[in-house]
Amino acid sequence: MSYQFHWEVLLAYRGLLMAGLLATLRLVALSFIASVFLGVLTAIGRSFPPPAIKALFACYVEFFRNVPPIVQFFFWSFAVGLDVFPAAFVALSVFTSTYIAEIVRAGIASIPRAQTEAGRSAGMTSTQLIVHVILPQALIRVIPPLAIEFINLVKNSSIAMTIGYAELTFATQEIESETFRGFEAATAVTILYVLLALVVVLATHFVERLVRLDVRKG
């Protein structure tokens, strides 16, 4: 191996790396909120309404989770003509929401039938039942798989570079093309992704504890 390492480029380009990290975080945070919202809505749509409406939501899920994300990014960006950030945001949110919908649907299905019956006999309407009885319990149960989906979202956000969004992976290519120090840049970015994933794992344990304690206290 005749490659000379020059780790000092990382210092020279730390601004670019930081900007990339922040851009990744911004995209991920906004898309996560949107995809949880869409996902929960879809899960409700697949669990409670009459069959025809259920089928509609099923089509949404099956279509958008079986088309590669890069195709969706290109579609929103080049066919629909959205700006770079909105295109990345819509593509990521829609793709991730299909996975979250399936997770939440499983969570809803895991709530025992007796609870619905109890709620009904206490005179609750369907909306009350879903909002006050089923969803709170279902959402707590799905926190661990949601965290995995969050990590997947972080990873998929790297695809936004292909439509020109200057996030973390984009910074690697920028440094590589300006200094030919791709190895050092890729190492730094890889470490940042690993750290992000570790933070998510730790945060999940913390949140899960907090929420479960809260529930036990009533």
Place this chain on the structure above:
Amino acid sequence: MDFGFLRTNASYLFDGFDMTIFLSVTSLVGSLVGGTLLALLRLSPWWWLRWPAIAYIDLLRMVPLIMVIFWFFFFLPILIGAPVDATVAALAALIAFNSSYMAEVIRAGIQSVPRGLVEAARCSGMTHLQCTARIVLPIATRNILPALVSRLVALVMGTSLVYIIGVTEFFRAATNVDNRVFRPYEIFGFVALVYFALCYSLSLSGRFLEKRLARGEAR
């Protein structure tokens, strides 16, 4: 709507599709072999085999596929001191990446085999290797077939990302056509439909297998 480009670029797009299938099949076979090996190392009783496998699996599962593709494209040549074809780099990246996911699926399968079966096999005089090859792996395979199929769908979707290092698979071919004829709605809609047909039929066959296997279990 003008789908004329489909007729004039049919053979070009078909070559791209061919490449997508080639990348999918080759990296599926490669990552099944790699994943099985990693899973066995991961379950090894010796820490000096187990720890490197854990580190490899967990590291690759935390990094985006695009990064892995970059790694192989830029650093395989440095590592081996000779230029590397983009297709080779793409295949190496896809296999390295998917092996780590396959390893976790296969490990779950191996651990789902009841301990009693293994003990019975060992008691009847099978060696550790014989027991692994004839008892554990066949039963594990049956248990994880549905999970493997959903990994396969992710693997097929992942091949579209080698676009970034210039391998002309289906998605790259389609964007190249778009650059010439500029019909983004029709082209990306068409690409989405083709991938959907491919991946959804795989998902469906996975569900079908799941049902079939569940029936076998009950008998």
